[in-house]
Amino acid sequence: MSMRATLAFATLRRHPARTVLAVLGIAVAAALLLDMVMLATGMRESFRSLLLTRGYQLRVSPKGTLPFDSEATIDGATAIVAALRANPDITAVSPALGTTLALPGQAFPSVFTLGLEADVQGDYVLEAGRDMPVTAGPSAPLPAVVNHTFLVRTGKRLGDTLTVAAGIDAQLRTAARNRVVVLTGEGRFFYVPAETPVMALPLPDVRTLLGPEYRDRMSVAMAESRLGDSVSVEAVRSWIATTQPRVTAISTETAIRQVEERLSYFRQLAFVLGAISLGIGFLLVATLVTLSVNERRGEIAVLRAIGTQKGGVLRQVLLEGFMLSGAGITGGLFLGLITAKWLNGILRDFPGLPAAFDFFLWSPEAAWKSLALLLVSGTLAGLLPAWRAASIPIIRSLREDAVG
Amino acid sequence: MTRWFSPLVVGAALLAMPGHSLEAQGDSSLAPTYGRRAPAVRGIAIDARMAEDFGLATGSIVTLSGKPGERGDSVAVAAVFERKADPAEVARREYRIRTHLDHLQTLLDLDDRVDRFAVGVADNVPVDSAVARINHVAFGFRAHRSADVAVQSSRTFRVVERFHRAIGLITVVASAVFLLCLLLLSVEERRRDIAALRLMGISQGTIVRSIVIEAAVVSVIGSIIGAGIGWISSLIVNAHFQQVYRTPLLFALLTPEIFAFATLTSLALGIAAGAAAAWRLVRTPPLTLLGR
Numbered sequence: 001m002s003m004r005a006t007l008a009f010a011t012l013r014r015h016p017a018r019t020v021l022a023v024l025g026i027a028v029a030a031a032l033l034l035d036m037v038m039l040a041t042g043m044r045e046s047f048r049s050l051l052l053t054r055g056y057q058l059r060v061s062p063k064g065t066l067p068f069d070s071e072a073t074i075d076g077a078t079a080i081v082a083a084l085r086a087n088p089d090i091t092a093v094s095p096a097l098g099t100t101l102a103l104p105g106q107a108f109p110s111v112f113t114l115g116l117e118a119d120v121q122g123d124y125v126l127e128a129g130r131d132m133p134v135t136a137g138p139s140a141p142l143p144a145v146v147n148h149t150f151l152v153r154t155g156k157r158l159g160d161t162l163t164v165a166a167g168i169d170a171q172l173r174t175a176a177r178n179r180v181v182v183l184t185g186e187g188r189f190f191y192v193p194a195e196t197p198v199m200a201l202p203l204p205d206v207r208t209l210l211g212p213e214y215r216d217r218m219s220v221a222m223a224e225s226r227l228g229d230s231v232s233v234e235a236v237r238s239w240i241a242t243t244q245p246r247v248t249a250i251s252t253e254t255a256i257r258q259v260e261e262r263l264s265y266f267r268q269l270a271f272v273l274g275a276i277s278l279g280i281g282f283l284l285v286a287t288l289v290t291l292s293v294n295e296r297r298g299e300i301a302v303l304r305a306i307g308t309q310k311g312g313v314l315r316q317v318l319l320e321g322f323m324l325s326g327a328g329i330t331g332g333l334f335l336g337l338i339t340a341k342w343l344n345g346i347l348r349d350f351p352g353l354p355a356a357f358d359f360f361l362w363s364p365e366a367a368w369k370s371l372a373l374l375l376v377s378g379t380l381a382g383l384l385p386a387w388r389a390a391s392i393p394i395i396r397s398l399r400e401d402a403v404g
Numbered sequence: 405m406t407r408w409f410s411p412l413v414v415g416a417a418l419l420a421m422p423g424h425s426l427e428a429q430g431d432s433s434l435a436p437t438y439g440r441r442a443p444a445v446r447g448i449a450i451d452a453r454m455a456e457d458f459g460l461a462t463g464s465i466v467t468l469s470g471k472p473g474e475r476g477d478s479v480a481v482a483a484v485f486e487r488k489a490d491p492a493e494v495a496r497r498e499y500r501i502r503t504h505l506d507h508l509q510t511l512l513d514l515d516d517r518v519d520r521f522a523v524g525v526a527d528n529v530p531v532d533s534a535v536a537r538i539n540h541v542a543f544g545f546r547a548h549r550s551a552d553v554a555v556q557s558s559r560t561f562r563v564v565e566r567f568h569r570a571i572g573l574i575t576v577v578a579s580a581v582f583l584l585c586l587l588l589l590s591v592e593e594r595r596r597d598i599a600a601l602r603l604m605g606i607s608q609g610t611i612v613r614s615i616v617i618e619a620a621v622v623s624v625i626g627s628i629i630g631a632g633i634g635w636i637s638s639l640i641v642n643a644h645f646q647q648v649y650r651t652p653l654l655f656a657l658l659t660p661e662i663f664a665f666a667t668l669t670s671l672a673l674g675i676a677a678g679a680a681a682a683w684r685l686v687r688t689p690p691l692t693l694l695g696r
Contacts, residue, residue: 015592017588017684018585018588018589018592021581021584021585021588022585024581025578025581025582025585028574028577028578028581029578031574032574032575032578035574075471102544109546168543168544168545169543169544170542170543170544170545173543175544213513246471261497262497264648265645265655268644268645269571273571273575276575277578280578280582283582284582284585287585287586287589288585288589291589291592291593294593295593339574342570343567343570343571346563346566346567346570347563347567349559349563349566350559350560350563351556351559351560351563
């Protein structure tokens with residue numbers, strides 16, 4: 001360790017109580033800053049990775065709506081899907097029809113159901129059992145993939161059967177259509193809240209269950225552009241918007257922008273609290289180093305009298321600020337990760353949030369940049385007291401120290 | 405993402421048709437029309453945000469359809485309503501219209517269907533027994549107590565409230581450490597003064613009390629200044645977010661309870677820090693404090 005570092009370390013060790021408090025203060029400020037950076041960047045990145053889970057960069061929804069933001073559906077779905085699939089720039093299209101089906105005789109009255117094409121679906125990943133076929137026979141039990149919540153709440157297991165019904169008439173107490181369903185697989189659904197029971201059935205069979213008016217309808221379709229860069233995706237989106245006037249095509253970037261608008265409160269809160277954390281860190285180091293320098297005027301005057309250059313004194317005082325900030329930031333990194341997990345646990349309770357969505361996401365680049373900013377800010381906080389220390393009038397300070 | 409139980413939202417293609425206007429009808433056109441012939445042009449009510457964005461006013465004629473691209477019905481804007489300051493809707497930028505129930509059912513081809521209806525029970529009927537009786541005969545629907553619905557729909561705000569409390573706790577810890585550090589430093593800086601007082605014969609108790617009083621005064625003054633900064637910040641925050649979300653909702657509020665909590669916390673921390681620092685100094689021999 002160099003002489004300068006040894007002196008700086010000795011100065012900090014001379015007052016352990018104040019040093020510990022300062023390091024603790026900087027650690028809390030660093031933790032808060034880290035959390036706020038994770039909050040500001042986490043939502044965006046988490047949502048992006050959620051949307052791109054299965055590679056689909058585009059969502060096609062009823063005109064003027066976001067996917068599953070209303071009960072509106074798209075008519076003429078077959079023709080629209082066929083037109084999209086005919087475009088060589090689109091490699092895959094996954095249509096989905098969402099609805100609520102009644103569950104006669106079960107613990108809960110209805111289940112959110114997705115009608116999907118199994119070979120192109122991007123809504124779930126199978127975790128146990130068998131996947132559903134593209135379509136089932138007209139009389140055979142409908143194969144269904146359900147989530148864990150569904151199995152827990154119904155008390156059913158894979159292989160069990162139950163009846164689903166649609167077209168409920170409350171006055172006649174009848175269902176217009178019903179089918180026996182066999183639970184073939186358990187899946188993890190990306191876009192459905194973990195606490196919501198959900199069932200996936202073959203799309204044609206869901207349309208049949210819902211009746212003639214749904215025979216050619218879908219709620220949303222996901223499309224994958226052949227080229228994944230934003231310019232190509234935007235070109236495909238623009239083509240869909242031009243050729244399909246009854247739908248709205250949304251790219252991942254647009255969806256992220258719209259969600260960011262809705263959640264801008266959290267981003268701005270993160271910015272304000274992050275700025276306050278930086279300010280607290282700066283003030284703590286500045287106050288501590290200033291008082292430390294005032295206490296050691298005599299000592300600094302002696303150093304100057306025995307030949308230490310102004311630059312040497314300046315660097316030593318700056319080193320004190322650097323050491324304080326460094327120690328605080330190291331502690332703050334661990335504290336920040338723990339508090340981020342705690343805060344994320346709180347916000348994950350938001351109703352209707354997809355299970356895979358996180359508010360606080362560790363982004364190494366953003367986190368290191370923010371902590372480096374705090375380190376620089378803390379080090380620079382010592383600049384003014386360091387300059388004052390280096391400019392101490394040697395003779396007067398020595399005399400004042402000797403006389404007391 | 406999934407909002408299947410949300411109230412019906414009309415996938416409405418709305419087109420303002422300037423040049424046509426009806427007499428202003430106020431809210432009366434939305435009143436029930438029992439025993440009267442329905443007017444040829446139905447009235448709708450639109451929210452103020454929509455009226456402002458589309459340049460609509462009472463009497464404007466617009467086209468309303470249930471599906472994009474369809475011809476739809478010509479309807480008159482009969483009323484413009486202000487939306488409630490509802491936190492649940494604050495981030496949603498959609499427009500709202502209100503129509504007669506039968507009008508919407510016709511537009512959406514929903515024959516005699518509703519999403520929900522409210523039931524008022526007589527004063528002498530317990531709500532729970534009414535709910536139980538309805539659910540006993542219900543087929544394809546369920547009755548819920550309004551209180552339960554309110555609890556469910558307020559879950560978002562309870563999560564936000566818990567998050568704010570957690571952030572508040574972290575901020576209080578950070579502020580407490582900062583305050584303790586500053587008071588400790590400010591007391592320790594006066595080692596020579598305290599040594600001189602001790603040498604003059606001032607008792608340890610008197611010195612501790614004076615430092616504690618000083619710390620308390622500094623804490624209270626700091627709290628008042630902090631509250632002032634907080635109040636100004638809340639004005640800026642409210643002005644900004646009210647403009648961003650176009651809502652009269654208050655996002656930040658400085659209440660007497662919050663001010664009292666902040667001041668008392670600061671006072672307690674100040675007194676504790678002042679007492680701890682003063683006690684450490686008065687126990688040190690005066691000559692040691694003077695560096696002799």
